[in-house]
Amino acid sequence: MRLDVLVSRAASRLQDAGSPSARLDAEVLMCHVMEVDRTWLYTWGDRLAEPFQRARFEALVAARASGQPVAYLTGEREFWGLGLATDASTLIPRPDTETLVAAAIERAAQPHGRLLDLGTGSGAIALAFASERPGWGVVGVDRAPAAVALAQRNAERLAITNVAFHESDWFAALAGERFQMIVSNPPYIAEHDPHLTMGDVRFEPRSALVAADEGLADLCHLVSESRGHLAAGGWLLLEHGYQQAAAVREALHRAGFGEISSITDLGGHERVSVGRIAG
Ligand SMILES: C[S@@+](CC[C@H](N)C(=O)[O-])C[C@H]1O[C@@H](n2cnc3c(N)ncnc32)[C@H](O)[C@@H]1O
Structure with missing residues (x-):
């Protein structure tokens, strides 16, 4: 699946979970998984995530949805x-x-x-x-x-x-x-x-x-x-x-x-x- 689609889906999940910065959280977690910065993500959002990258991202989004701070998840x-x-x-x-x-x-x-x-x-x-x-x-x-x-x-x-x-x-x-x-x-x-x-x-x-x-x-x-x-x-x-x-x-x-x-x-x-x- 495309990176930008994964980020948008995660952002709405995090918004539903009550994060005050859902879109930013999703972008930061994706950048962490892909080891890139946000400029790269905006430029190359149409690239596809490998299955292991998607699994890692979704695990982090689930942890964030349960309330854990983004800074502790990314370190x-x-x-x-x-x-x-x-x-x-x-x-x-x-x-x-x-x-x-x-x-x-x-x-x-x-x-x-x-x-x-x-x-x-x-x-x-x-x-x-x-x-x-x-x-x-x-x-x-x-x-x-x-x-x-x-x-x-x-x-x-x-x-x-x-x-x-x-x-x-x-x-x-x-x-x-x-x-x-x-x-x-x-x-x-x-x-x-x-x-x-x-x-x-x-x-x-x-x-x-x-x-x-x-x-x-x-x-x-x-x-x-x-x-x-x-x-x-x-x-x-x-x-x-x-x-x-x-x-x-x-x-x-x-x-x-x-x-x-x-x-x-x-x-x-x-x-x-x-x-x-x-x-
Ligand atoms: C509000 S945090 C600030 C951390 C960092 N300076 C910052 O601004 O992000 C307060 C810090 O004070 C430390 N602290 C609490 N009581 C202390 C004490 N009696 N002596 C020394 N450090 C203490 C805590 O371990 C914690 O790291």
Whole structure:
């Protein structure tokens, strides 16, 4: 059967199954099976799939129809133009997090410095920043050993060498270390948030998503602990939920940060808050 016909059929099956991105999902899964990009698929959609390719594609479509995230099925997701390996050890990188990366790059005016990414997961933020600021040394830490291994694998795959990943419970393994910039996309969803029962989030580890105190516990912990690990004039940038900006700005203020502001994501929501230690 023609590739474009298989994709169209899969798209309607996925739409019926409730996928919010049915057509894109079907195209990405077909590209994964055929080992091609979407431009190739649009150009050569009239080609025929071999029986084994069709069987593989239909198995993936069935898994997606049962709710499994496309990024876990293909084992990869693009972030900041980088092809990152993904697995069930950590969060699938989200486009919203590119807001944090852009804000960090904008503030990294000097050619050299050290950046710390707390809760690095797949290494998405650390690797995106490191790729744009090759003169900086980047450290990414995560409590989950499998996430650290994934981030290391991504650094090797992308040949990004100005980055190192370690296992650490927030700052525990970083005693005495100071950085010009600290960034984090920590767990910030409240324990009983209904979104946890919807979409891709159902398949991601709760340890990557959920924090106590209505989702604010880790954010507040990072604000109060970061002071002791920032160099003079250093920046702290935190991603958070769109209703948490005021609470994070307040925590930054209480911890003695200046130049406090929040930055909106592509959807117009306050997604990242920043503060600076006096120089
Ligand atoms: C929301 S995910 C972010 C992953 C990645 N930075 C991204 O933006 O795609 C949060 C990450 O924080 C890690 N994490 C949770 N608690 C932690 C802790 N106490 N110390 C270090 N990392 C932690 C989780 O394992 C997870 O990888």
